[in-house]
Amino acid sequence: xxxxxxxxxxxxxxxxxxxxxxxxxxxxxxxxxxxxxxxxxxxxxxxxxxxxxxxxxxxxxxxxxxxxxxxxxxxxxxxxxxxxxxxxxxxxxxxxxxxxxxxxxxxxxxxxxxxxxxxxxxxxxxxxxxxxxxxxxxxxxxxxxxxxxxxxxxxxxxxxxxxxxxxxxxxxxxxxxxxxxxxxxxxxxxxxxxxxxxxxxxxxxxxxxxxxxxxxxxxxxxxxxxxxxxxxxxxxxxxxxxxxxxxxxxxxxxxxxxxxxxxxxxxxxxxxxxxxxxxxxxxxxxxxxxxxxxxxxxxxxxxxxxxxxxxxxxxxxxxxxxxxxxxxxxxxxxxxxxxxxxxxxxxxxxxxxxxxxxxxxxxxxxxxxxxxxxxx
Numbered sequence: 135x136x137x138x139x140x141x142x143x144x145x146x147x148x149x150x151x152x153x154x155x156x157x158x159x160x161x162x163x164x165x166x167x168x169x170x171x172x173x174x175x176x177x178x179x180x181x182x183x184x185x186x187x188x189x190x191x192x193x194x195x196x197x198x199x200x201x202x203x204x205x206x207x208x209x210x211x212x213x214x215x216x217x218x219x220x221x222x223x224x225x226x227x228x229x230x231x232x233x234x235x236x237x238x239x240x241x242x243x244x245x246x247x248x249x250x251x252x253x254x255x256x257x258x259x260x261x262x263x264x265x266x267x268x269x270x271x272x273x274x275x276x277x278x279x280x281x282x283x284x285x286x287x288x289x290x291x292x293x294x295x296x297x298x299x300x301x302x303x304x305x306x307x308x309x310x311x312x313x314x315x316x317x318x319x320x321x322x323x324x325x326x327x328x329x330x331x332x333x334x335x336x337x338x339x340x341x342x343x344x345x346x347x348x349x350x351x352x353x354x355x356x357x358x359x360x361x362x363x364x365x366x367x368x369x370x371x372x373x374x375x376x377x378x379x380x381x382x383x384x385x386x387x388x389x390x391x392x393x394x395x396x397x398x399x400x401x402x403x404x405x406x407x408x409x410x411x412x413x414x415x416x417x418x419x420x421x422x423x424x425x426x427x428x429x430x431x432x433x434x435x436x437x438x439x440x441x442x443x444x445x446x447x448x449x450x451x452x453x454x455x456x457x458x459x460x461x462x463x464x465x466x467x468x469x470x471x472x473x474x475x476x477x478x479x480x481x482x483x484x485x486x487x488x489x490x491x492x493x494x495x496x497x498x499x500x501x502x503x504x505x506x507x508x509x510x
Contacts, residue, residue, distance in 0.1 A: 136160050136395030138340075143305070148297035152288070152305050153392060155312065155340045158319035158333065163398055167329075167405065174328055174405040177412035178365050184416045185370055188423050241350055244270040248358050249369055258362045260317050266354060270347050279346035284309055289345055301392075303342035312341050320359065331359040332404035333397070336388060353377070370415055376407035421505050426451070432482045442467065442475040443482075450485065454499035461497075 138155040164171075244266040251262055268282025280286075285306055292300030304312060319325075320334055338352045353374050360366045377384050380403075387403050390396040433443050446461055453460070458473035465472065476497045479485045487495045 136397060138392060141305070143296070148295070150296035150299070150302055152296075152302040153340065154304055154308070155337060155392070156395075157312070157315050158337060159322065159325060160333070160395075160397055162329070162401075164326075164329065167398065167401055170402060170405045170409075171326060171328055174408040174412075175365070177409045177416075178328075178360070178371070181370055181412045181415050181419075182367055184419045185368060188419055188426075240270050240272055240274055241354075243272075244351075245354055245357065245369060248354060249361060252358065252362050258320060258358055260313055262358075263351065263355070267344055267347055267351050270350060279344070284313065284343045285345045287345070289342060291342070303340060309341065309343055312337075313343055316341065327360065327363045327365050328405060328408060329401060330363075331356050332401045334359060335404075336391060336400060339388065340392065371408065371411055372415075373407050373411055375414075376411050380407075418505060422502065425501060425505065429482075429484045432484060433479075436478055436482065439475060439478045442471055443478045446472065446475040447479060447484070450479075450497075450499040451502070454502050456497050457494055458497075459494070 135156040138153055140151040141154050142149065142151050247269050248262060248266045251265070252258060256262060264282045264284070271277055271279060271281035288296060288302070288305055290296045290299035290302045296302050316334060316337055319337075320330065325333070335352050335356050338355055339348060342348045344351065356373055357366070357369045357371060360371060361369055383403060387396070387400045391400050429447060430444070433440050433447060436443055445465055445467075449461060449464055450456060453464070456476075458469050458476055461467075461476065462469045462472040473495075476485070476487070476495075480487050480497070484501070485497050485499045487497050489495060
């Protein structure tokens with residue numbers, strides 16, 4: 135069965151129809167997709183290989199995961215940029231509403247939690263999905279929407295009520311059955327992992343099991359599947375960029391699956407996104423690696439200050455916005471030593487300084503941030 139059905143509901147005020155999707159797996163015609171699937175797998179392999187060439191994958195992930203969080207949250211309507219998120223994480227006032235930045239920060243926490251749980255041997259299951267959802271909505275505008283709990287009431291997409299909504303997902307009474315089916319499908323054998331990730335994402339969005347945060351958790355689910363089944367060692371693929379740039383096609387193809395059972399075109403779109411975003415990520419890694427090499431060559435020529443400057447430079451890779459005090463506390467050096475090293479990096483035109491207040495300066499490794507933040 136490839137196409138779902140609609141179930142009519144009648145309330146005291148109106149009538150509406152909820153969508154009942156087919157159970158997984160669905161019968162697919164994969165032969166025309168094999169070449170594209172091989173290209174996507176190869177692009178992911180190149181991405182994994184490129185990540186191993188950078189000085190520390192953890193330093194890169196710090197920024198990369200935050201970029202994914204920003205883009206994923208922008209799809210939901212927040213206005214936070216990567217710079218805003220870093221300012222917020224370093225106790226500085228961002229340029230947008232704190233609530234926007236907090237939602238992005240919670241996405242980072244949720245993804246970190248999911249990946250760490252998988253690495254500890256915890257299975258990719260409904261419990262883990264609920265855990266990541268609880269973290270995602272903690273202390274945000276969605277905190278009233280049952281964080282960490284599947285919905286027990288009807289929700290809808292678009293419109294002000296089910297009767298004028300663009301889409302009404304399954305009623306809550308049948309959610310457990312469909313969620314169990316999704317979990318079984320994720321761990322079933324036979325489907326290539328990329329196909330499984332594409333189908334699981336779409337089915338999750340169709341089920342819409344939470345009152346809020348479904349889009350972000352659905353995109354996070356893709357990364358968890360790819361990491362859990364070994365196609366990625368680290369969460370380096372941020373498909374939110376691709377979905378954001380192709381939003382109309384994204385929603386149109388989801389509709390085609392629901393109305394016509396056109397799973398193949400959805401999978402084709404998904405695989406093209408994996409290729410495009412993986413190749414772009416490899417390019418970004420190359421740019422960042424080149425930037426680090428240029429900076430480190432400059433530092434090597436600074437004389438006696440090169441040791442403290444190099445240590446501060448390593449710290450700025452993980453916290454590209456900093457003060458002399460924050461650097462001193464982190465590296466356990468004196469504030470004058472930290473300030474001297476930071477000023478040396480400014481003189482080398484590696485970082486920039488601006489007045490934080492009358493007594494202190496704020497230092498920014500803006501060239502690093504710009505490489506990641508230039509991608510829209």
